[in-house]
Amino acid sequence: MKPLKLIKLLLLLLTTTLFAQQKPNWQPLLQGESFKGWTIKNGTATYTLENGVVTGTTKLGTPNTFLCTDKMYADFILEFEVWVDPTVNSGVQFRSNSFVAVQNGKVHGYQSEIDPSERAWSGGIFEEGLRGWLYNLENNPVGRKAFKNNQWNNYRVQANGNHLSIWVNGINTANLKDNATAEGFIGLQVHSIGNESQENKQIKWRNIKILTKDLKEHLKTPTAPLIDLTP
Incomplete structure (x- = not known):
């Protein structure tokens, strides 16, 4: 093989390898039109899945209801889109648990807030069932403007060791x-x-995907004010 052709071939192989390394290996959390691998906990509100969209519907007389993955996750990047009726509150739990020994199985753990109210704390971090608010948006006025009512909103949740951060529509809301x-x-x-x-108000989620490998290559650097609760 001529030297010039060999160099071109090596460059092509190098470019292909680098591209493969950089492309994130996202995994969808929903397969087809089934809730296989998910379990409803605590309440009796209903969930449906149609054309890749999960729809949760509010119900009077039931506590908070959670549709939960059976699989546990430690470090990850989670992305999803959400649409919510502006009259109701919601959230997405992460690194959460349900133990009989803790409040008889009540779901507890970190929650990425979905808050369409005038308070506008969407993208904050609330600890469901335990300490309550860990990161509200009182000191993040830019973050409070990120969430938009009556449309789909994109969320990105990064859990990397003890560092938790959230983006809503590309704006860093929690750090x-x-x-x-x-x-x-x-x-x-x-x-x-x-x-x-x-x-009978609805919350809808779609394009729910998670990245658990090669996180360092794909982590974003938070710019929101840091709250450090570590000792």
Whole structure:
């Protein structure tokens, strides 16, 4: 083989290898039109799956309901899109658990907030069932403007060691260090409601995918104010 052709071939192989290394290996959390690998916990709100869209519907007289992965995840990057009726609250659990010894199986753990109210704390971090708010958006005015009502919103959740960070529509909304929970499931919340006017309201999720390998190559650097809860 001529030297010039050999050089071109080597460059092509190198470029192909680098591209393969850089392309993230996303894994969908839903396969087809089935909830296989997921379990409903705590409440009795309903979930349906059609054309890749999960729809949760509020129900009066039930506590918070969670559609949870059976698989546990430690370090990862999670992305999804969400649409929510602006009259109800929701969230996506991550590194969460449900133990009989803890409040008789109540779901507890980190939650990526979905808050369409005027408070606008979407993309904050709430610890469901335990400490409550760990990272609200009081000191992140830019982050409070990220979430848009009546449209699909893109979320990115990074869990890397004790460093947890969230982006909504490309804007960094939360930047937290905390040692509490290293592993757990992912769960889609249908929040409890207090009156009939909030019944049969919908929350929709789509394009739910997770990255668990080669995270360092794909992690974003948070720019939101850091809250450090580590000792």
